[in-house]
Amino acid sequence: xxxxxxxxxxxxxxxxxxxxxxxxxxxxxxxxxxxxxxxxxxxxxxxxxxxxxxxxxxxxxxxxxxxxxxxxxxxxxxxxxxxxxxxxxxxxxxxxxxxxxxxxxxxxxxxxxxxxxxxxxxxxxxxxxxxxxxxxxxxxxxxxxxxxx
Numbered sequence: 001x002x003x004x005x006x007x008x009x010x011x012x013x014x015x016x017x018x019x020x021x022x023x024x025x026x027x028x029x030x031x032x033x034x035x036x037x038x039x040x041x042x043x044x045x046x047x048x049x050x051x052x053x054x055x056x057x058x059x060x061x062x063x064x065x066x067x068x069x070x071x072x073x074x075x076x077x078x079x080x081x082x083x084x085x086x087x088x089x090x091x092x093x094x095x096x097x098x099x100x101x102x103x104x105x106x107x108x109x110x111x112x113x114x115x116x117x118x119x120x121x122x123x124x125x126x127x128x129x130x131x132x133x134x135x136x137x138x139x140x141x142x143x144x145x146x147x148x149x
Contacts, residue, residue: 040139041131043087048072049135050088052125054142056111064111068092068104068123068142077105082128093132095122119146 043049050073056066076089080103092104097120102109104123111121124141125133133140 040134043135052142066109079128090127093124114148
């Protein structure tokens with residue numbers, strides 16, 4: 001009986017320790033992942049400037065359709081993670097109310113439904129290695145406020 005109780009206590013202790021170790025490593029990895037995505041890269045003034053514009057409309061089903069248009073920039077999903085920096089290709093990052101929602105690899109994205117209230121939508125242009133493109137110290141991005149009643 002003593003061995004069974006000892007086994008249960010030790011097994012429980014080891015299980016709890018492994019759980020907390022795993023949670024700590026996920027938090028650390030998540031923080032590193034977010035720091036990686038917050039890096040910006042300045043486009044030198046001698047290069048043509050990529051631009052982004054967009055529209056957000058609600059379709060009859062209640063979903064919100066984001067359409068972005070770029071100049072001097074191409075979406076290259078097949079090159080994501082490349083270490084070669086290009087100012088003219090990559091992907092976009094979609095943020096809603098400051099929270100990163102997804103990567104975009106093309107001109108259209110279905111946001112689905114938005115809750116009642118004010119939402120701030122931002123789309124940044126990013127290199128294949130996830131650096132946010134900037135010029136003159138400002139991110140190259142599209143921003144729109146959407147009010148849902």
